Amino acid sequence: MAADHTPTAGPLAGRHALVTGAGGGIGRAIATALAGAGARVSLAGRRAEPLRDLAAEIGTERALALPGFDVTDPTAVARGLETARAAFGPVGILVNNAGEAPSAAFEATGLELWNRVLAVDLTGVFLVTQAVLPDLKAQAPGARIVNVASTAGLSGYPYVAAYCAAKHGVVGLTRALALELARSGVTVNAVCPGFTDTPLLDGAIRTITGKTGRTAEEAAATLARANPQGRLVQPREVADAVLWLASPGASSVNGQAIPVDGGEVMAG
Helix, strand or coil, X not given: CCXXXXXXXXXXXXXXXXXXXXXXXXXXXXXXXXXXXXXXXEEECCCHHHHHHHHXXXXXXXXXXXXXXXXCCHHHHHHHHHHHHHHXXXXXXXXXXXXXXXXXXXXXXXXXXXXXXXXXXXXXXXXXXXXXXXXXXXXXXXXXXXXXXXXXXXXXXXXXXXXXXXXXXXXXXXXXXXXXXXXXXXXXXXXXXCCECCHHHHHHHHHHHHHHCCCHHHHHHHHHCXXXXXXXXXXXXXXXXXXXXXXXXXXXXXXXXXXXXXXXXXXX
């Protein structure tokens, strides 16, 4: 694809956003919201079909599918970033969304599972951010890093010890990097969704059904009750928080971990 840096309409017109884990759920909603605000969006992920479907939905002149983008593999990250730059120029907005959340009791959490979750959910944020940071500094002021963490990065939940540890790490990395980059014009923030209506929730539902004998519908209702509003968060609600953090109006918001959870966790 030839480089096309022609501005489009919207508050993010002319900006290039890279979204990892863009193929479904929260990532898909974020990519759609950023594109709707005028950004050109590189859709990074491992599976080709959902990324290409989303690129076609947004419009291939404004969205680029980057299949094979494994956030745990520095070579794959560098290759994908090179393709993204060739299409849309330097990255000015990075959304680290790729993640997984397998469920297991702590005593049944083997080292392989532990290492895999930390590699995807935490080390992946480190690798992609390091690779993109030169672009972001060159695009400052106004460049953005938004990390999709979780309320599991602010609190604790049973049967997802590796996920909680990784997401606490993402929040810590967000805060450290925000201070390190504060004078550069690059802001770094995290959004922390509560239980959200995405396929990633299926693992938690299977754990509840397996341990309690409840139906999947009853298990989902149990998770919804963790939210004081009595419902699951919708992906678009998380995307709206990311969109705000990426916008010019959030230039003084830095180092924050913002819950999107109906009041489940009140960060102080």
